[in-house]
Amino acid sequence: MSVDTVAVGDQLPTREVHLTRQDVVRYSGASTDFNPIHFSDRHARAIGQAGVIAHGMWTMGAALAGVIEWAGGPDHVVSYFVRFTRPVAVPDTDEGTTLTFSGTVTAVENGIATIAIEATCGDDKVLGAAKAEVRL
Template sequence: MSEVIVHEYGVGDVVAQAEYTLTRDSLVRYAGASGDFNAIHYRDDIAAEVGLPGVLAHGMLTMGLSIQPVVDWLGDPTLVGAYQVRFTRPVVVDPVDGVHLTVVAKIGQLDDEAGTARIDLTTTVDGETVLGKAQVRVTLP
C-alpha cells in the first residue's frame, strides 16, 4: 500500500525564498552565456553617458534569478507555467560590493480544483522592489 502525501497550501504562504549576490564578474559571465554584450552591463562610462546611475544587471538575469527559488521548490521545471514581470527599477551593480537580491515567493491565488497556483514574487535590493507584478502560474507538487 502506497502512502499518499497531501500538501496543504494557503494564500499568503511563503513557499520559497533566496538571496543572491551579483558581481561585475557575474554580469560578464551572463553576457557570455546570453550574448547580451550591451556596454551598460559592464562599463561605468557608457552607463553614465546614457544617464544610468551605474552598471546595470541584465533584466533577464534578474528575471531568471527571481524564478529560480520556485523551480527549486517545485523540484520539476515542467510544473512552471506562464511567468511575467515588469521591470520597475534598475539593479545597479557596485564595482566593489556587487548587489544583493532577495526573492520571496508567496501563494497569491489557489485553484484547488485544477491543482494550480499563482505565485507572487517579490524581488528586492536594499528593501526596494525591482520587479513589479512578478507572477508565475505553477502546478502544485
C-alpha cells in the same frame, strides 16, 4: 507537493542572491548580450544610470529560480510574468550587490498555484507585478 498541502498565504523561502560585476560579465557572454551598459560605467552613465546594471533577464531568471525549487522543477512552471521597475546597479566591488527574492501563494485553483514574487535590491523593488503559475 500536492494541491492539498498548498494554501493561499503560504510563503516560499526567502532567497538572497549575490551578484558581482564578474557575474554580469559572465552572463553577458552566456546570453550574447554585449550591451556596454552591462560592463562599462561610462556607457551606463551616458544613459542616465549611476553605473553598470545587471541584465533584466538575469534578474527575471533569478526571481523564478526560487519558485522552480519550491515547485519541484522547471517543468511545473505554467506561466511567468514580470515588469521591470528599477534596474539593478552592480557596484565595482568584490561584494557587488545582493538581491532578495520571496513569494506568496495568492491562489490555488484546479491544481495550479499562483505565486506573487517580490524582488528587491536594498530598499528598491526591482520587479513589479511578478507572478508565476505552477502546476502542483
